[in-house]
Amino acid sequence: xxxxxSMIISCALxxxxxxxxxWAAPRGKEPIQPIAPVKVIDLAMAELGKKLYFDPRLSKSxxxxxxxxxxxSMGGTDNLQTSIGHKWNxxxxxxxxxxxSSLNLAQFWxxxxxxxxxxxxxxxxxxxxxxxxxxxxxxxxxxxxGYVTEFTQVFGSGKIDIDGVTQAIAEFEKTLVTPNSRFxxxxxxxxxxxxxxxxxxxxxxxxxxxxxxxxxxxxGGSSYQKMGVVAPYKTASxxxxxxxxxxxxxxxxxxxxxTLRNVxxxxxxxxxxxxxxxxxxxxxxxxxxxxxxxxxxxxxxxxAFLKTLTGEQPSFLLPILPPSTDKTLRPKPFE
Amino acid sequence: xxxxxSMIISCALxxxxxxxxxWAAPRGKEPIQPIAPVKVIDLAMAELGKKLYFDPRLSKSxxxxxxxxxxxSMGGTDNLQTSIGHKWNxxxxxxxxxxxSSLNLAQFWxxxxxxxxxxxxxxxxxxxxxxxxxxxxxxxxxxxxGYVTEFTQVFGSGKIDIDGVTQAIAEFEKTLVTPNSRFxxxxxxxxxxxxxxxxxxxxxxxxxxxxxxxxxxxxGGSSYQKMGVVAPYKTASxxxxxxxxxxxxxxxxxxxxxTLRNVxxxxxxxxxxxxxxxxxxxxxxxxxxxxxxxxxxxxxxxxAFLKTLTGEQPSFLLPILPPSTDKTLRPKPFE
Numbered sequence: 125x126x127x128x129x130s131m132i133i134s135c136a137l138x139x140x141x142x143x144x145x146x147w148a149a150p151r152g153k154e155p156i157q158p159i160a161p162v163k164v165i166d167l168a169m170a171e172l173g174k175k176l177y178f179d180p181r182l183s184k185s186x187x188x189x190x191x192x193x194x195x196x197s198m199g200g201t202d203n204l205q206t207s208i209g210h211k212w213n214x215x216x217x218x219x220x221x222x223x224x225s226s227l228n229l230a231q232f233w234x235x236x237x238x239x240x241x242x243x244x245x246x247x248x249x250x251x252x253x254x255x256x257x258x259x260x261x262x263x264x265x266x267x268x269x270g271y272v273t274e275f276t277q278v279f280g281s282g283k284i285d286i287d288g289v290t291q292a293i294a295e296f297e298k299t300l301v302t303p304n305s306r307f308x309x310x311x312x313x314x315x316x317x318x319x320x321x322x323x324x325x326x327x328x329x330x331x332x333x334x335x336x337x338x339x340x341x342x343x344g345g346s347s348y349q350k351m352g353v354v355a356p357y358k359t360a361s362x363x364x365x366x367x368x369x370x371x372x373x374x375x376x377x378x379x380x381x382x383t384l385r386n387v388x389x390x391x392x393x394x395x396x397x398x399x400x401x402x403x404x405x406x407x408x409x410x411x412x413x414x415x416x417x418x419x420x421x422x423x424x425x426x427x428a429f430l431k432t433l434t435g436e437q438p439s440f441l442l443p444i445l446p447p448s449t450d451k452t453l454r455p456k457p458f459e
Numbered sequence: 460x461x462x463x464x465s466m467i468i469s470c471a472l473x474x475x476x477x478x479x480x481x482w483a484a485p486r487g488k489e490p491i492q493p494i495a496p497v498k499v500i501d502l503a504m505a506e507l508g509k510k511l512y513f514d515p516r517l518s519k520s521x522x523x524x525x526x527x528x529x530x531x532s533m534g535g536t537d538n539l540q541t542s543i544g545h546k547w548n549x550x551x552x553x554x555x556x557x558x559x560s561s562l563n564l565a566q567f568w569x570x571x572x573x574x575x576x577x578x579x580x581x582x583x584x585x586x587x588x589x590x591x592x593x594x595x596x597x598x599x600x601x602x603x604x605g606y607v608t609e610f611t612q613v614f615g616s617g618k619i620d621i622d623g624v625t626q627a628i629a630e631f632e633k634t635l636v637t638p639n640s641r642f643x644x645x646x647x648x649x650x651x652x653x654x655x656x657x658x659x660x661x662x663x664x665x666x667x668x669x670x671x672x673x674x675x676x677x678x679g680g681s682s683y684q685k686m687g688v689v690a691p692y693k694t695a696s697x698x699x700x701x702x703x704x705x706x707x708x709x710x711x712x713x714x715x716x717x718t719l720r721n722v723x724x725x726x727x728x729x730x731x732x733x734x735x736x737x738x739x740x741x742x743x744x745x746x747x748x749x750x751x752x753x754x755x756x757x758x759x760x761x762x763a764f765l766k767t768l769t770g771e772q773p774s775f776l777l778p779i780l781p782p783s784t785d786k787t788l789r790p791k792p793f794e
Binding site for chain 2: 178181186187192195198199202204211214389391401402437441443444445447448450455457458
């Protein structure tokens with residue numbers, strides 16, 4: 125009994141040693157909270173989901189995977205104004221980052237998918253994105269013994285359906301959180317994690333009202349807001365926002381407030397990718413949402429703060445995909 | 460002195476312990492030799508090269524990287540008949556695998572690049588592939604502090620040029636060997652590594668003459684041969700082979716013999732991707748190159764043997780790319 129207890133204590137100590145001491149003195153009430161480390165519910169399912177996330181055979185062309193537009197080498201985005209889809213189709217909207225997307229109140233800019241699982245099915249069947257159907261995607265996977273085995277291990281049955289496919293992708297996406305940014309270290313009590321300019325930027329961010337929408341652990345992602353509150357936002361984009369979901373005129377041009385986590389990596393900005401740089405984005409937000417014209421010095425301070433929100437990027441082995449067989453439906457990139 | 464020697468012996472023992480015991484009794488003279496494990500000359504350079512290999516900012520669109528068509532999740536190929544390039548351009552030829560490509564006598568199907576370094580520059584500037592220029596690619600990289608730092612560490616200077624870029628990519632590609640296939644284990648003396656059908660397939664492969672061209676560690680890659688020796692190969696492809704390099708009429712329709720390593724993963728087959736399955740490829744090769752009509756049983760034995768050539772796939776962390784800055788040239792996917 126004594127031995128057992130001392131083992132438990134040792135384990136607890138080991139955990140404490142692994143966590144930085146600064147966790148001991150978290151900062152008081154701030155409108156932004158640290159990103160919690162990943163909590164994987166089902167590791168085997170997440171591993172399967174990782175393969176599916178990287179598998180271009182979920183597209184008609186055999187060329188486009190989830191990772192094509194939500195590239196995990198590049199902040200979970202494609203860094204393009206709007207995305208490239210099947211046959212080089214120009215997408216209607218900027219690809220939001222998949223990083224920390226589990227923290228969003230809903231998925232897509234207009235929130236039309238209630239969660240990651242529902243989102244994952246969208247692009248596969250969108251004619252302008254992966255241009256496949258759920259039925260054909262499932263048929264492809266079901267013809268690949270490596271997948272059948274893995275689905276059996278994860279779901280207890282080798283019968284693959286789109287429900288399992290999207291559930292596994294969502295499970296992988298839940299692992300894509302980015303804790304331990306410099307700002308989070310500061311939040312957790314490490315005074316030296318950010319410098320005076322960055323801290324001044326954070327103060328400005330709070331005082332100016334940015335924080336009214338960009339708050340919580342994701343620094344956004346928790347509400348829909350009209351793009352262009354004080355003055356209209358000029359754009360060639362035809363996206364109308366949340367009205368497409370609710371049909372409610374009051375929701376016209378309302379979009380999900382994007383997370384600002386890793387915003388240094390997720391350029392260009394806004395639903396139309398219209399702002400190429402962070403300074404430009406801060407300027408536009410100030411004028412159109414807050415009726416405020418930031419000076420260059422103010423903008424550079426806020427940008428300095430925003431760059432402290434870059435967290436640890438997900439680190440994992442590139443998945444090796446199970447090969448197709450003679451029976452697998454072949455991709456049709458040029459049809 | 461004595462201490463030093465014993466340390467050397469310990470190290471040697473450790474190495475022997477790590478290597479399977481079967482290395483002790485390698486098989487006698489066979490026309491195929493095992494793939495040697497990776498020998499990295501410069502690890503830091505290979506790490507830089509890995510980033511460049513995955514970086515779509517080396518393309519005009521910001522969407523296509525080396526890994527798009529030589530996908531390391533899929534046997535170093537795109538598993539398409541011919542590749543997709545800038546603006547969904549249909550490429551003229553099947554993308555050869557990058558796996559074990561360091562063993563090829565030259566690069567590309569027609570051998571127009573003498574080595575991996577020379578090859579790496581090709582697709583970047585090819586209007587139908589990445590559609591960029593070397594000058595602009597270098598300009599993009601030079602605007603990214605993360606790359607400047609890494610080039611300085613690797614090359615001793617932060618001055619980035621295409622020579623360094625392609626040298627680093629080539630260094631990474633040298634790591635992409637696939638040792639320890641079941642066939643290699645058999646070659647190294649493990650009798651149980653392949654079964655009787657697979658062994659019979661190997662005997663057929665040798666007796667039928669396949670091995671005349673598909674030999675050495677890469678089981679190919681060491682000569683140019685005419686496609687269609689006994690009877691002409693019918694194809695819609697306009698690729699003319701080695702004549703494009705030498706101007707020599709005798710080289711018309713001569714192509715580099717592809718490696719058969721990992722051939723289970725690198726479907727479809729031939730320079731035009733005309734054979735969807737291994738059985739079809741074996742059938743065509745038998746008839747057109749050897750004047751031999753294999754029975755279904757023979758084909759299935761040879762295919763069984765070919766599948767023993769799948770080696771350990773390169774295993775590495777997905778690289779995280781350094782972000783662009785406000786000064787970085789933006790991609791132009793739709794121009």
